[in-house]
Amino acid sequence: MLSIKNLHASIEGTPILRGINLEVKAGEVHAIMGPNGSGKSTLASVLAGREEYEVTEGEVIFKGIDLLELSPEVRAREGVFLAFQYPVEIPGVSSTNFLRTAVNQVREYRGLEPLDAVKFLTLMKEKMKLVEIDQKLLSRSLNEGFSGGEKKRNEIFQMAMLDPTLSILDETDSGLDIDALRIVSNGVNQLKSDKNATIVVTHYQRLLDYIVPDFVHVLYNGRIVKSGTKELAMELEEKGYDWIKEEVDSKATV
Amino acid sequence: MSTLIKHETLGEMLNSSSKGFEKARAEGKEAFENQGFPTNKSEEYKFTAISKKLEQSIQNYALAESFEVTAEDVKSNLFEGYTGDVLVFTNGHFQPNLSSAIAGIEVSLLSEKSDTPVGSIAKPAKDPFCALNQAAFTDGIFISVPKKAVVEKPILLLNFNKAINGQVIQPRVWIEAGDFAEVTFINHTVNLSDVTYFSNKVTEIKGGVNSQIRFYKLQNEGKNVIEVSNTETDIHKDGRFSSVTISLSGEMVRNNLSINILGSNSEGNMYGLYLLNGKSHVDNHTNVDHTVPHAESNELYKGILADHSRGVFNGKIFVRQDAQKTNAFQQNNNILLSEDAVVNTKPQLEIWADDVKCSHGCTTGQLDEEALFYLQARGIAKDQAKGLLLYAFAGEVLEHIRDESFRKYCTDLVQDRLGSKF
Numbered sequence: 175m176l177s178i179k180n181l182h183a184s185i186e187g188t189p190i191l192r193g194i195n196l197e198v199k200a201g202e203v204h205a206i207m208g209p210n211g212s213g214k215s216t217l218a219s220v221l222a223g224r225e226e227y228e229v230t231e232g233e234v235i236f237k238g239i240d241l242l243e244l245s246p247e248v249r250a251r252e253g254v255f256l257a258f259q260y261p262v263e264i265p266g267v268s269s270t271n272f273l274r275t276a277v278n279q280v281r282e283y284r285g286l287e288p289l290d291a292v293k294f295l296t297l298m299k300e301k302m303k304l305v306e307i308d309q310k311l312l313s314r315s316l317n318e319g320f321s322g323g324e325k326k327r328n329e330i331f332q333m334a335m336l337d338p339t340l341s342i343l344d345e346t347d348s349g350l351d352i353d354a355l356r357i358v359s360n361g362v363n364q365l366k367s368d369k370n371a372t373i374v375v376t377h378y379q380r381l382l383d384y385i386v387p388d389f390v391h392v393l394y395n396g397r398i399v400k401s402g403t404k405e406l407a408m409e410l411e412e413k414g415y416d417w418i419k420e421e422v423d424s425k426a427t428v
Numbered sequence: 429m430s431t432l433i434k435h436e437t438l439g440e441m442l443n444s445s446s447k448g449f450e451k452a453r454a455e456g457k458e459a460f461e462n463q464g465f466p467t468n469k470s471e472e473y474k475f476t477a478i479s480k481k482l483e484q485s486i487q488n489y490a491l492a493e494s495f496e497v498t499a500e501d502v503k504s505n506l507f508e509g510y511t512g513d514v515l516v517f518t519n520g521h522f523q524p525n526l527s528s529a530i531a532g533i534e535v536s537l538l539s540e541k542s543d544t545p546v547g548s549i550a551k552p553a554k555d556p557f558c559a560l561n562q563a564a565f566t567d568g569i570f571i572s573v574p575k576k577a578v579v580e581k582p583i584l585l586l587n588f589n590k591a592i593n594g595q596v597i598q599p600r601v602w603i604e605a606g607d608f609a610e611v612t613f614i615n616h617t618v619n620l621s622d623v624t625y626f627s628n629k630v631t632e633i634k635g636g637v638n639s640q641i642r643f644y645k646l647q648n649e650g651k652n653v654i655e656v657s658n659t660e661t662d663i664h665k666d667g668r669f670s671s672v673t674i675s676l677s678g679e680m681v682r683n684n685l686s687i688n689i690l691g692s693n694s695e696g697n698m699y700g701l702y703l704l705n706g707k708s709h710v711d712n713h714t715n716v717d718h719t720v721p722h723a724e725s726n727e728l729y730k731g732i733l734a735d736h737s738r739g740v741f742n743g744k745i746f747v748r749q750d751a752q753k754t755n756a757f758q759q760n761n762n763i764l765l766s767e768d769a770v771v772n773t774k775p776q777l778e779i780w781a782d783d784v785k786c787s788h789g790c791t792t793g794q795l796d797e798e799a800l801f802y803l804q805a806r807g808i809a810k811d812q813a814k815g816l817l818l819y820a821f822a823g824e825v826l827e828h829i830r831d832e833s834f835r836k837y838c839t840d841l842v843q844d845r846l847g848s849k850f
């Protein structure tokens with residue numbers, strides 16, 4: 175479904191991603207871990223189409239299409255969803271209007287009828303249950319004054335509404351208490367199928383008890399330096415990243 | 429003194445007025461002659477070179493005559509669903525036969541109320557255009573809302589303008605609301621010509637004790653209009669005055685809006701939105717004068733500027749020594765959509781009392797790129813995402829319009845503009 179080959183990206187002339195290779199197949203869950211500043215969010219942003227990042231080398235093929243050619247909105251309509259590490263507060267834009275505009279533009283692209291107010295509301299109610307999000311939140315401006323946990327839940331709620339094929343969750347677990355974590359993971363797991371795939375970016379092994387990954391990758395200095403299974407996450411939790419850094423750095427000097 | 433004042437036809441205009449108010453007109457003329465048109469050294473008109481604009485465009489200082497419009501014209505220019513009353517003007521001349529007779533409210537030609545103290549609120553010495561209007565105003569209108577009258581529906585001042593190239597329109601409005609009166613006015617001008625003309629309007633508003641006055645204005649007369657508008661209000665004890673000024677076009681527009689807070693526990697609110705494109709130039713100069721303790725003023729002006737447009741905001745808050753416990757808030761935010769658009773914004777606070785709460789802030793920036801990306805990442809087309817964000821920005825001002833039909837009318841205009849042009 176997703177094939178990233180030798181992806182290099184920089185921001186304002188500074189290289190951040192230095193040759194990422196990653197293959198994601200339908201039905202899989204990939205976890206990406208790594209120390210702060212290693213480039214995890216950058217990778218997520220580049221996949222979602224953020225224009226500030228300049229791709230200098232490499233390719234990204236998504237469902238057979240050159241993803242890097244597409245605008246962010248077309249990527250979203252094709253089925254790429256990014257749950258932001260820091261969801262943006264947008265005063266004055268009502269959550270409901272926003273979501274209805276988004277859902278209908280995505281549907282139109284996919285050749286589906288637009289949802290009228292009633293059908294939209296029905297869908298919304300159904301998906302709200304999934305992440306136990308309060309109706310009151312959705313009558314407010316988008317993310318405005320939401321707590322950290324509410325913002326993260328709202329991301330997963332939007333994901334449920336937009337029905338993506340590739341979901342990239344950027345630290346959706348950070349700052350969640352255990353109850354919220356359960357709710358969010360539960361939502362993600364229910365949306366999982368053999369037709370879609372999930373990339374979870376996280377610092378904590380804890381999340382992977384709930385969203386069980388098929389593969390775990392370690393991103394360091396803009397490269398995937400180690401890949402393994404969920405046991406790798408356990409090892410990282412226990413030992414930290416220093417041993418990996420050492421491994422990489424010693425290889426580099428040989 | 430500017431050379432313009434020697435302009436022959438201007439002199440003629442100043443001398444030709446004949447509709448009463450000899451003393452007031454003489455005072456206006458004197459005040460105008462003392463001030464002259466503002467030069468480029470004038471602090472008050474620093475960013476708005478209106479004299480130059482007038483010199484280029486106004487060849488003939490002749491007052492535009494009234495002309496005929498039909499009841500059908502009036503009807504077709506009302507906002508959808510509008511149920512309030514209408515007072516009709518053509519080139520600034522009141523048309524009683526097309527206007528509603530509003531139950532319980534006195535409406536007359538200003539010339540029929542010759543004891544009206546014109547110039548006592550908007551003083552001619554403060555501004556040359558205010559003086560020019562007082563020297564040679566077209567007959568104006570007098571509106572009096574009696575004590576305790578609560579006018580549920582708004583009163584629309586519907587102006588039809590159809591000037592000949594280079595003509596001048598000088599309307600004058602006097603509004604008084606008695607103690608405990610409540611009333612809403614909507615100012616709307618329909619421009620029937622596409623020539624350049626100069627509209628120089630003065631509105632004086634006197635609010636009684638505990639009166640509630642709302643004053644809305646939509647400026648959308650097209651890209652050729654040169655306009656100066658002086659609006660000044662006295663508010664007294666427990667009174668409240670709220671204005672909303674929406675400016676969508678104009679070659680050069682200058683709004684002087686002043687509130688004199690003369691009684692305690694009163695409130696003055698000023699909201700404004702300017703949404704400009706092309707070469708439009710809109711300048712809002714506001715002034716709140718807190719003269720007594722325990723009063724409040726709130727001010728929010730927002731601008732969205734595209735193309736080569738220019739916005740000016742100058743917000744003066746004056747808190748006199750006696751005006752302890754004043755709360756005064758001011759905010760001006762601008763979004764520039766083009767590198768050629770310019771905003772000059774300046775808060776001007778003069779605070780002589782020591783126990784006050786005053787805050788002000790101004791921002792000028794581009795559209796929030798992060799917010800834009802967030803919306804796009806959810807599948808919303810870039811143009812539409814921009815429109816959503818800009819409309820959200822503008823909405824904070826529009827929401828202060830209470831009358832639903834007028835708010836809807838303005839909202840549609842704004843959304844149209846944000847969807848199509850930007």
Ligand SMILES: Nc1ncnc2c1ncn2[C@@H]1O[C@H](COP(=O)(O)OP(=O)(O)OP(=O)(O)O)[C@@H](O)[C@H]1O
Nearest residue numbers: 185186188190208209210211212213214215216217
């Ligand atoms: N706008 C920017 N300008 C310059 N450098 C940037 C910019 N944005 C990110 N970076 C740098 O790029 C590197 C990667 O950042 P990124 O946010 O992708 O890291 P991350 O792995 O997601 O970290 P974290 O775990 O803290 O979320 C960091 O060194 C960061 O400082």
Ligand SMILES: [Mg+2]
Nearest residue numbers: 214215216259
């Ligand atoms: Mg990150």
